[in-house]
Amino acid sequence: MAGYKNPAFIIKNNSPEYDKLYAPGISAPHAGIYRCNKCGHEIGIAQGHVLPPQGHPQHSAAMGAIQWQLAVYAIHNK
Ligand SMILES: [Zn+2]
Structure with missing residues (x-):
């Protein structure tokens, strides 16, 4: 699980981007x-x-294929 110390650096976001799964x-x-x-x-x-x-650690057959899901994304201030 991703960790952080300073809550001022993280903001809750309900974007559907967090629900997508990527191979x-x-x-x-x-x-x-x-x-x-x-x-x-x-x-x-x-x-x-x-x-x-x-x-990536090898999955057992029962575990199935790797599916990446976004946990935290960086916001680039320009
Ligand atoms: Zn995995």
């Missing part, structure tokens, strides 16, 4: 932290980089 090999639509919704493994990734199968 490995898809470009990350947002920079941030993604969580595999099958095993809880988390990664940090830049926008446009490929969501990985490599380096």
Whole structure:
């Protein structure tokens, strides 16, 4: 589970972006932290980089395929 210390840096957001599931090999639509919704493994990734199968713990057959779900995304102030 993603952690944080300072609540001033995080804001609750009900965007449907948090409900989408992504297969490995898809470009990350947002920079941030993604969580595999099958095993809880988390990664940090830049926008446009490929969501990985490599380096991810092997799932058992019963666990099914890796599915990445956005946990926290970075807001880039320009
Ligand atoms: Zn997993």
